[in-house]
Amino acid sequence: MANPQLHPLEINPRTGEPFLRLKDRKDIIITPPRRDDVALYVPIMNDPRIYEWLGSPPFPYTKEHAEEWYAKIKQSSDAILAELEAARESPELVLVGESPIRVIRQVKEDGEDVYVGDIGIIRCVEGKLLAPLASPVDDEHQANYVEANAALAVGDPNIIWTFGYYVVPSYHGKGIMTDVVRSLLWEWAVPRMGVRTIVGTAFEGNEGSVKVFQKNGFVKTKFIKNHIQMRGQWRNLQVLELLAQVG
């Protein structure tokens, strides 16, 4: 019998993987990472339609970067699935600190699926984003905000979270990320991780990403000038926030 602690994830009878089907786009699912995905990371991360808008991945992006990234996300997903397995007999659904699913795939008519993108939801680790409005943002205060957010226990409603995501360019503008954010947030992050406050960020000019957040109820809170330098160019950052209302 499937582990009831995976709720509301379903199990794919073909691959044995847990997955979440999107609320509206029923042909799109979110699954754990797979070994076969790794070969796709390099061309995706070296595509300017992707890397121009992402602050974290290295550039140029190599096979070694792809292997490191896969090892990291696979380990996280496996750890959460193991935690859920260990809690199989618990009468209540347990809260966990991450999502075991993150890879966005389109299921074709023959049942095969194709890689469409990725979404991660993690604890925010940037002091400037964690700083309450009109609070000091010197290095010492930033370090304190980060330390405090990291110290909160799994499931604590005061944890501040953030999303990182992309859709491969051939799938842009089809409503996929709007639905992915909505589905992952309300089906997994809120009920199974206790997520309440989420900070969304987009470099100035990333209208698609700002719209994805706004269509999910996020509101603009801060605009940070010269947030980071990428390939010699300073980038400004639009910050948005959602307070998930539950009950």
Ligand SMILES: CC(C)(COP(=O)(O)OP(=O)(O)OC[C@H]1O[C@@H](n2cnc3c(N)ncnc32)[C@H](O)[C@@H]1OP(=O)(O)O)[C@@H](O)C(=O)NCCC(=O)NCCS
């Ligand atoms: C940003 C991104 C994730 C959006 O995903 P998507 O699946 O294309 O988004 P959606 O189709 O759900 O679009 C949401 C809204 O934004 C609009 N939009 C999408 N791309 C846009 C663009 N480049 N410029 C302006 N509006 C855009 C859509 O038209 C839609 O608005 P509408 O419903 O009013 O028509 C995707 O473009 C992407 O992966 N970009 C590169 C990486 C990136 O920017 N990651 C996010 C970093 S913060």
